[in-house]
Amino acid sequence: MSKFNLQGKSAIITGGASGIGEAISKTFAQQGAYIHILEFSKESGEQTVKEIKNDGGEANFYQCDVSNHLQVKNIIDEIAKNNKIDILINNAGVAHVGNVENTFESDLDRVYNVNVKGVYNCIYATVPKMKAQGGGVIINMASIASSVGISDRFAYSMSKGAVLTMTYSVAKDYLDSNIRCNCISPARVHTPFVDGFIKKNYPGKEDEMFDALSKTQPIGRMGKPEEIANLALYLCSNEASFITGTDFPIDGGFIKLNG
Structure with a gap:
């Protein structure tokens, strides 16, 4: 069996029908995983599932607003009825451009509800399933803005900083449950x-x-979405079984070589 094989694995990918999420969905499907796409856009979700199936993979689509706690729980409960949940990729997110003075309360609420509460909602609903089945892997999509200052990204940086520290907390709390939790921090x-x-x-x-x-x-x-997907593939594979509680910048040298 080749390395980084996900044959027989079941993966939930939020925002899995566009950009980085779409690349992860397709890459994981190519490696044998059964893909469950949680996506706000019905059109994008159905199209991505169609493309995965046309390529010989297996996938389902669930229209989902990750900021809706009950909706997320119901969908993950439904998935868990017939599938183990081996992998959760918390990729869904929104952006905002602005410093604190031109970030309105409504802007902050929108970014928080998707980027922070959305990640919480998915982890909250998934961790009990992973514990019951003996383990799993969670990848949270953070950002270089989690750890370095980026101009005019006040709300976005706040949210991705929270994603980073949630990753550390979940990794620590569920070591004994064989649940690994890491995050990926892309640059542009x-x-x-x-x-x-x-x-x-x-x-x-x-x-x-x-x-x-x-x-x-x-x-x-x-960066290319496929490059982020390849890192996620490694972190979710058995080859990365010794890795948890770690942030992985994938940034073309931005953090260490900029200035």
Whole structure:
């Protein structure tokens, strides 16, 4: 059997139908995992499941607002009726641009409810299932903004800092339950969100701004969703069985080489 094989594993991936989440869903399916996509967009969720199945994989889609505690619990209970939950990827998230002065209460609530409460909701519903079955793996998607200052990312940085410390807490609390919990902290990754942000804020200068944003990474380019997915694959595989309670920056040198 090849390394990093997920054959027979069942994986829940939130925000699993776009950007990094879509790449994780497809990568894990290619390695044999049964994929359960929790996604807010019905259209994106159904399309990603279709593409996974066309590629020979197995997947289901559940339309879900991860900030809704009861909805998350009901969906995860439904999944657990017929499947072990071997892997939980907390990838769903929203962004916000602004410092504290131009972050309104409604902005803060929106970011908190998805990025922090959403992660809590999924872990809260999943951990008892993993304990009962003898273990599992949780990956939380944090950010380099969890540990270094990023201009005009007040609410976003707050939320991802919480994701980082939740990771440490869960890893510590469930060592004896054989539940490993780690987080991944990407720098800027080229996703549809980036393209949409540039188009909205810099009309007519898309190519120029894309190049400028790419050069903010010391390595000279943005990350690719598939590169994040490959790291997640390793961390969820048996080959990473000695790793828990750790943050993994994947940032083109941003943290250590910027300045």
